[in-house]
Amino acid sequence: xxxxxxxxxxxxxxxxxxxxxxxxxxxxxxxxxxxxxxxxxxxxxxxxxxxxxxxxxxxxxxxxxxxxxxxxxxxxxxxxxxxxxxxxxxxxxxxxxxxxxxxxxxxxxxxxxxxxxxxxxxxxxxxxxxxxxxxxxxxxxxxxxxxxxxxxxxxxxxxxxxxxxxxxxxxxxxxxxxxxxxxxxxxxxxxxxxxxxxxxxxxxxxxxxxxxxxxxxxxxxxxxxxxxxxxxxxxxxxxxxxxxxxxx
Amino acid sequence: xxxxxxxxxxxxxxxxxxxxxxxxxxxxxxxxxxxxxxxxxxxxxxxxxxxxxxxxxxxxxxxxxxxxxxxxxxxxxxxxxxxxxxxxxxxxxxxxxxxxxxxxxxxxxxxxxxxxxxxxxxxxxxxxxxxxxxxxxxxxxxxxxxxxxxxxxxxxxxxxxxxxxxxxxxxxxxxxxxxxxxxxxxxxxxxxxxxxxxxxxxxxx
Numbered sequence: 001x002x003x004x005x006x007x008x009x010x011x012x013x014x015x016x017x018x019x020x021x022x023x024x025x026x027x028x029x030x031x032x033x034x035x036x037x038x039x040x041x042x043x044x045x046x047x048x049x050x051x052x053x054x055x056x057x058x059x060x061x062x063x064x065x066x067x068x069x070x071x072x073x074x075x076x077x078x079x080x081x082x083x084x085x086x087x088x089x090x091x092x093x094x095x096x097x098x099x100x101x102x103x104x105x106x107x108x109x110x111x112x113x114x115x116x117x118x119x120x121x122x123x124x125x126x127x128x129x130x131x132x133x134x135x136x137x138x139x140x141x142x143x144x145x146x147x148x149x150x151x152x153x154x155x156x157x158x159x160x161x162x163x164x165x166x167x168x169x170x171x172x173x174x175x176x177x178x179x180x181x182x183x184x185x186x187x188x189x190x191x192x193x194x195x196x197x198x199x200x201x202x203x204x205x206x207x208x209x210x211x212x213x214x215x216x217x218x219x220x221x222x223x224x225x226x227x228x229x230x231x232x233x234x235x236x237x238x239x240x241x242x243x244x245x246x247x248x
Numbered sequence: 249x250x251x252x253x254x255x256x257x258x259x260x261x262x263x264x265x266x267x268x269x270x271x272x273x274x275x276x277x278x279x280x281x282x283x284x285x286x287x288x289x290x291x292x293x294x295x296x297x298x299x300x301x302x303x304x305x306x307x308x309x310x311x312x313x314x315x316x317x318x319x320x321x322x323x324x325x326x327x328x329x330x331x332x333x334x335x336x337x338x339x340x341x342x343x344x345x346x347x348x349x350x351x352x353x354x355x356x357x358x359x360x361x362x363x364x365x366x367x368x369x370x371x372x373x374x375x376x377x378x379x380x381x382x383x384x385x386x387x388x389x390x391x392x393x394x395x396x397x398x399x400x401x402x403x404x405x406x407x408x409x410x411x412x413x414x415x416x417x418x419x420x421x422x423x424x425x426x427x428x429x430x431x432x433x434x435x436x437x438x439x440x441x442x443x444x445x446x447x448x449x450x451x452x453x
Contacts, residue, residue: 076338120251162339164332164347204254208261211332212412213347215339217423228421235418238262241255 003028006048006092007037009056011106019103023048023092034074034081034095035060038107057106065221068156071098072107078161078219098161100168114155117177121200125190137188150183150229152222159216159226171205175216175226178207182229185236198233198240207237264324265416267317268409275314276406280443286450290379297375322361325354343430350408353401360398382451399448403441407433 007024025048026040038058045055060070063082070081073096075089086093101109127133159175160166166174181197184190201207210230217227282300286293303309329351336348373381385391411433414420420429 162335164334164344167331167333170331199253200251202255202258203251204257206258208258208265208416211328211347212343212415214343215335215341218339218341225423227415227426228423231415231418231421231426233418234416235421237258238417241258241262 005032005037005086008092008094009106010094010096011056012097012103013054014105015103022053030087032086034072034084034086034093035063035070037086037093038081057104057108059108066154068154071156071158071161072096073098073161078158080156080158080221083221098157100161100163100166101157102168109157111155111157114157114160114174114176117173117205118155118180120173120203120205121177121181121184121197122193123177123180123184125184125187126193127189139188143186147183147186149224150179150186153179153183153224154222156221158219158221162215162219163210164213164215165209165211170209172209173201173205173207175210175230178210178233179224179226179229182233185233195240198237201233201237202241207233210234260320260324261328262416264321264328265413267321268406269413271313271317272321273406273410276402280440280447283447284443284450286379286447293379294375297378301375318361322358326358329355346408346411346430349404350412353405353408356397356401357405360394360401363394379451386448386452395448396445399444400441403437403444407437407440410436 005026005028007026009022009024010019011022012019024037024041024046026037035058038056038060042055045053047053058070058072058081060082061067062069065080065083068080071078072081073094074081074084075094078098081095095107097103097107098109098111101111101113103109127136153176155176157176163172163175166172178201181201185194185197207230212227212230214227216230217223217225220226282296283293285296300306332351334348334351336344367385368378368381371381386395411426411430414429415426420426
């Protein structure tokens with residue numbers, strides 16, 4: 001028990017295949033994270049029964065919790081594998097893919113829906129033009145500080161995975177997209193697209209699909225105050241909706 | 249990536265949130281107050297019910313203040329229940345449990361209301377026989393359980409709904425404000441549940 005790490009992984013050979021659980025026993029070392037266990041399996045693809053299997057497929061990139069690629073469900077909770085330390089986890093450690101997204105293989109999922117949601121709320125600053133626009137307007141540090149919180153979002157999908165109203169077949173954009181709409185509406189140039197963002201949040205899958213379970217703010221590895229942005233934008237979108245009756 | 253404008257979902261959810269407080273929350277308060285007369289004496293209750301049954305424009309009030317908002321709130325609520333994927337067993341946070349209980353209490357009230365409406369409201373009863381009918385329902389073991397569950401559900405659904413309403417309309421956006429209003433709503437729930445249960449037991453006393 002002391003010198004072996006017990007690992008249970010929910011595997012799936014292809015997007016259409018049936019998922020199955022496979023157990024692995026990995027020699028214990030101090031200070032391992034989940035990624036190092038998966039790297040060990042890559043080198044020694046042998047399960048707990050001693051059978052040689054295909055290595056477990058997973059995604060990872062930065063290994064310092066800033067890219068969001070290695071998000072998976074670890075002991076029932078969505079988080080990054082790189083910052084999940086084995087010494088702090090109860091064994092057997094279970095690994096599952098984020099099941100709110102299309103599964104590609106094993107722990108690898110297709111997070112395209114997260115990025116499509118960002119394009120729908122126009123989560124960018126529009127500076128394209130036919131001539132040089134010159135330097136942008138100055139911003140106050142108070143505003144910058146609020147924006148900084150939201151700018152740390154890495155579209156990892158933990159908020160969406162924990163959200164009861166975000167589903168694979170449903171239309172909800174997800175808490176991250178609302179947070180990003182809030183971020184770019186605070187930007188001195190980004191706010192030029194504010195009413196487009198309100199429109200997107202009024203549309204199908206918009207902000208009212210949020211049911212205030214407030215899991216997102218707890219699941220967010222970057223502690224982004226998503227629930228505040230949701231409530232703020234619920235008010236602003238409502239005002240926008242009322243206003244659009246009279247001015248359109 | 250432009251999308252066709254489809255705001256029906258937004259409008260329906262907004263109306264669902266509004267209807268829960270205005271007029272349904274107001275109706276709930278009125279219903280509690282009127283039924284509370286039974287705690288004074290059965291005669292008081294009879295007088296209140298008789299007066300209400302003779303209100304001018306009662307049908308108009310019932311349709312526009314109660315039935316239509318109730319129908320919208322109930323049907324939209326059921327749709328929200330069915331399309332959600334509850335997960336408090338995995339994410340066992342306080343607010344997530346409240347989210348789950350909001351849906352559970354909604355379903356209990358939905359089932360209760362079908363029974364309540366067809367047996368009492370549309371039962372073709374006059375005021376005195378209403379008391380006997382209610383007594384009969386509440387004193388049966390099944391009825392007692394369903395009534396207690398509903399009194400608690402109604403109190404919870406309204407108080408927690410008040411919290412949700414404050415967020416859905418952007419009245420409370422700060423985390424601290426939301427947290428403390430949550431506490432206020434718990435106190436409200438205890439008070440409301442106490443009154444509803446007293447009125448309920450007032451019918452069998």
